[in-house]
Amino acid sequence: MPTEARQITARLWPHLRALFIAFHVIAVIVLSLPSPSSVGNRGAWNTANNKRAMAIWAERLSWLGYQHGDELEADLWDLTQSYIATRRTFIRPFQRYADVTGSYQGWRMFAVPQRHPAEMHIDIRESAAGGSPGEPADWRPIYRPHSDEYAYWRSELTHNRLRKTQGRFARSNRTWLYHLFADFLAIRVARDHPGADEIRFRLYRYPTRTPEQVRAGQPRAGRYTDERRFRADLLRAGEPPARARIPVPGSGPGVHPGPGPRPTRPEPAR
Amino acid sequence: MSEPAPTTTPPGRGPRWIPGRATWRFFVELFSRREPGSALAWFRIAIGLVLLYSLLSVGLHGLIDMLWVDRHYGGFTATSSPLTRWFGETTPRVVYSIYGATLLGVVLVTAGVGGRFLGRLITFLTLHGYLGLVGLNPHTAGGYDLLLTNALWLLVLAHSTATHSVHCRLATGAWTSAAEIPAWPRYLAVFQLLTTYTATGLQKLSPDWTPAGGFSALFTVFQDPTWRRFDLDWTATIYPVTQIATAVTWFFEVLAPLMLLVYYFRYTRDRPGGLRRLRRLCNRRDLRVPYAFTGFMLHVGILVTMNVGPFSWVSLAYYICLWHPDEIAAAVARVRAPMSRRSLS
Numbered sequence: 001m002p003t004e005a006r007q008i009t010a011r012l013w014p015h016l017r018a019l020f021i022a023f024h025v026i027a028v029i030v031l032s033l034p035s036p037s038s039v040g041n042r043g044a045w046n047t048a049n050n051k052r053a054m055a056i057w058a059e060r061l062s063w064l065g066y067q068h069g070d071e072l073e074a075d076l077w078d079l080t081q082s083y084i085a086t087r088r089t090f091i092r093p094f095q096r097y098a099d100v101t102g103s104y105q106g107w108r109m110f111a112v113p114q115r116h117p118a119e120m121h122i123d124i125r126e127s128a129a130g131g132s133p134g135e136p137a138d139w140r141p142i143y144r145p146h147s148d149e150y151a152y153w154r155s156e157l158t159h160n161r162l163r164k165t166q167g168r169f170a171r172s173n174r175t176w177l178y179h180l181f182a183d184f185l186a187i188r189v190a191r192d193h194p195g196a197d198e199i200r201f202r203l204y205r206y207p208t209r210t211p212e213q214v215r216a217g218q219p220r221a222g223r224y225t226d227e228r229r230f231r232a233d234l235l236r237a238g239e240p241p242a243r244a245r246i247p248v249p250g251s252g253p254g255v256h257p258g259p260g261p262r263p264t265r266p267e268p269a270r
Numbered sequence: 271m272s273e274p275a276p277t278t279t280p281p282g283r284g285p286r287w288i289p290g291r292a293t294w295r296f297f298v299e300l301f302s303r304r305e306p307g308s309a310l311a312w313f314r315i316a317i318g319l320v321l322l323y324s325l326l327s328v329g330l331h332g333l334i335d336m337l338w339v340d341r342h343y344g345g346f347t348a349t350s351s352p353l354t355r356w357f358g359e360t361t362p363r364v365v366y367s368i369y370g371a372t373l374l375g376v377v378l379v380t381a382g383v384g385g386r387f388l389g390r391l392i393t394f395l396t397l398h399g400y401l402g403l404v405g406l407n408p409h410t411a412g413g414y415d416l417l418l419t420n421a422l423w424l425l426v427l428a429h430s431t432a433t434h435s436v437h438c439r440l441a442t443g444a445w446t447s448a449a450e451i452p453a454w455p456r457y458l459a460v461f462q463l464l465t466t467y468t469a470t471g472l473q474k475l476s477p478d479w480t481p482a483g484g485f486s487a488l489f490t491v492f493q494d495p496t497w498r499r500f501d502l503d504w505t506a507t508i509y510p511v512t513q514i515a516t517a518v519t520w521f522f523e524v525l526a527p528l529m530l531l532v533y534y535f536r537y538t539r540d541r542p543g544g545l546r547r548l549r550r551l552c553n554r555r556d557l558r559v560p561y562a563f564t565g566f567m568l569h570v571g572i573l574v575t576m577n578v579g580p581f582s583w584v585s586l587a588y589y590i591c592l593w594h595p596d597e598i599a600a601a602v603a604r605v606r607a608p609m610s611r612r613s614l615s
Contacts, residue, residue, distance in 0.1 A: 018298045021454060025461060032469040049476075056477040099352070101426075102397050102419030107469035109413050112476040113490035145495045159331050160579035161410040167496035168409060177347070177409060184336065184346035208493045214506035 024103070027094040031105035036084045045073065047171060049112050118170035118203040119145045120178070121224075122152060122189065124196040124232070139200060142189070153188070169203055175226065178203065182228045183241035190235035198246065199235075201228045300537070301457070304450040306595040307432035311382065313459065314430040316587035317421045318380025320580045321400065324418065325373050338365045338406045347409065353402030360406060372399030379425070382435020389431040397422035413470075414581040420462050421587070428455035459591035460533070464526040466585075467565075471523025479520045485513035487520075497576040515571065522564055532557045558592055565589065 054069030054076075066072045098104045122143035142152040156162065165181060168174040182201040189199050206222025227248045234244035328334055339345035340360040349360045357364045375396030378384070384392050397419060404415045429451040431437040438447050477483035478490055489512040492502035505512050535545075535552040566589070569582035590598070 014298045014302050017454070018294070018301050021301055021458070022297075024458065028462060028465050032465055034473060053476050053478075056482055060477070060482050101423040102401050103423055104416050104419065105465070105469065106416055107413065107466050108473045109470045110487070110491055111470075111473045113478055113487050114494045114496070115490060117494045117496060119495050146498075146501060156331050156333060156336075158577065159327065159333060160412065160577050161328065161333070161337060163496050163577060164412055165409045167494070170496075180341070180347045184341070208490055211489060211506040211509040214493075214503050 023097070027097050027103060028105060030091060030094045031098055031103065032107060033087065034083075034108065035106060036087070042077075045077065048116050049114060052115065053112060114167070114170055115208045116170060116205060117167075117208065118205045118225075120157075120166055120169060120181075121202050121204050122185070123200045123202075124189065124193050125198040125200070126193075126195045127197050142193070152192075153185075169226075170205065178226060179228065186228075186230040186241050186244070187235050190230070190232040193232065194236070196232040199230045199232050202226065301452075301454040303453045305453045305456075306448055306599075307429065307451040308434060308446070309590055309593065309595040309598055310425075310428045310430045310451065310456055311432065311434035312598070313421070313456075313587060313590045314382065314425050314428075315380055315434065316590060317418065317425065317584065318376055320414075320584045320587060321376045321396075321418055321422075322373075322380065323580050323583070324414070325369065325376065325400075325403075329369070329373075334365060334369060335362060337410050338369075338403055345407075347407060349406040351402050351405035353398060354406065365403070365406070368399055368402050372396060372403060375399055379422075382431040382437050384431060385437050385441065386429055389429075389435075389437060390426050393422055393426045393430075397426065412579050412581065413466075414579050414584045417462075417466065417581070417584045417588070421459070421584070424455045424459050424462070427458070428452070430455075456591045459588055461530075463585070463588040463591070464529055467523045467526035471520060471526065474520060474523070479516060485516040488512045488516040492575065497578055499575060499577050502575060515568075518564065519568055522561075522568060529558070529561055532561075562589055562592055 050073075051069060054073045056069075058066040058069045058072040061072065120143070121141065123139040123141050125139050126137055141150045143154070143157065144150040145158075157166070165177065169178040169181075186199050186201070190196060193199075202224045203226045204222050204224055206220045209218060209220065229246040229248055230241060230244045231246060232244075235241065328337060335344045336346050338349055338360070339362050340349045341347055343359070343361050345360075351360075353368065354360045354364055375392055378392050379396050383389065400415075400422065401419055404411045404419075432449050432451050433447040434445060439445050441447075474487070476487060478487035479485070489505060489509060492498055492505050492512070532552055535549045539549065539553050541549070566586065569585055572578060573582045593601075
């Protein structure tokens with residue numbers, strides 16, 4: 001390279017580098033702002049967690065004229081829509097930069113602690129274990145979170161990547177994820193339990209206890225929802241889960257499918 | 271790197287003042303600094319080890335198919351990423367090929383194979399291999415994946431194989447080298463760490479993180495079966511401690527931008543001016559130490575009580591960049607000195 005060109009490059013290079021670094025810094029800041037998927041999902045706003053948070057903030061902000069959480073929520077929702085529209089106009093170059101460089105940002109972690117968690121419980125029913133010939137036996141639990149006794153596929157289900165997935169089951173706008181998860185696992189359970197006739201997945205939902213309730217020894221008081229049942233023989237024969245599903249009357253979010261046993265997970269020793 | 275030539279002014283006229291020019295020159299000079307490559311080398315090794323753990327834990331648990339293969343081929347949900355779309359569908363062959371290539375790339379990055387060009391190329395390809403995998407199923411990706419991909423990009427920008435690397439060994443005959451490299455990627459790593467803390471703190475909008483909710487957030491998180499490692503009901507007996515920990519966590523995160531001020535005052539310690547007193551106050555003690563210690567304890571607490579993947583490990587890897595390489599070397603020498611004296615006596 002000719003000497004003059006080298007000199008020009010040497011003079012320009014620090015400035016070009018500083019420009020690039022400035023762009024990177026701005027990209028990191030802009031991309032760190034809340035994304036539409038995290039704040040623009042109406043379903044997520046309607047969860048019990050968020051309703052409670054709105055009610056508390058509305059009470060604290062009553063000096064601004066808020067009487068109810070719904071009023072605050074309505075104003076915040078309008079503000080969020082404006083924010084999303086504005087963000088959309090200037091995010092594109094930074095999004096492209098992140099696609100190439102992996103500089104994605106998304107730091108919404110434990111933003112709203114879950115006060116109504118849901119545990120996935122798995123049971124099987126084996127007619128061979130029934131009291132009378134031909135009579136279906138009781139359900140036998142095979143998986144309960146944090147249980148040494150009912151620990152089917154525990155090592156895998158407690159892997160941090162699957163914990164995240166299961167944590168989303170508690171959110172009412174992610175029920176489809178739980179359905180896919182149960183469909184996948186049902187095949188595995190059927191193969192690993194050749195004697196099983198039926199397989200049952202349920203979500204055990206309960207409100208988080210207060211410190212006072214925990215100290216008083218009050219047990220968790222939850223209810224079962226979202227039951228999904230499968231015929232194990234069809235799954236073992238290679239039928240897809242959709243064909244092997246047994247309809248459960250009234251099963252859905254917030255509906256108890258009928259009288260059932262109390263959760264068999266042992267209470268922790270006090 | 272030499273400073274640009276000063277502007278000449280015509281006789282009889284004062285210097286032309288361009289708003290922001292002094293600020294721009296300050297940043298150009300800051301990003302022109304060079305330093306030994308050991309801090310970024312240790313950062314590279316630490317990030318590589320975390321990446322290895324992240325990938326191997328999925329493989330050793332037999333979860334590659336479930337997490338990343340499309341549900342038509344054995345996974346539990348539909349999966350797709352820009353990388354796998356190049357190959358058509360997310361079949362087991364595609365996923366395992368990307369997994370194997372990325373694992374190899376991680377080993378090469380950790381070992382520091384390749385110089386200025388090849389080393390960066392290997393790191394860039396590893397970055398996109400990892401992105402191609404974790405992007406397949408967003409429902410199983412975590413915050414630590416973002417910290418890892420950002421770290422890989424910073425390692426692409428840095429000459430991180432100048433020392434403590436196979437490249438150094440092959441190029442110089444020694445595993446270490448005192449050769450200087452640009453310092454600005456390390457500064458960006460610090461900025462990334464502080465941005466992560468700030469963003470996560472400001473998005474903690476639940477009143478449980480504040481006095482409005484009685485600082486009950488951590489206790490609530492400990493009751494959630496999703497993340498806790500074991501039964502944490504006993505924390506109800508030390509509830510005030512969890513409240514203090516909640517408050518400390520929140521303030522630690524939202525006050526993170528102040529560390530940029532601490533760094534600015536350290537860098538301009540001899541500068542006169544209106545902020546002289548504040549500058550002297552901030553430089554009286556190394557404020558990075560209490561901040562880093564607080565962060566370290568928070569991450570240890572997370573590690574002990576919760577299973578959130580290697581989030582704490584990758585965060586602590588970024589802490590290596592908080593200090594200048596000479597400061598790290600001096601600290602290591604201080605720790606080693608008593609041990610050397612003991613072995614001699």
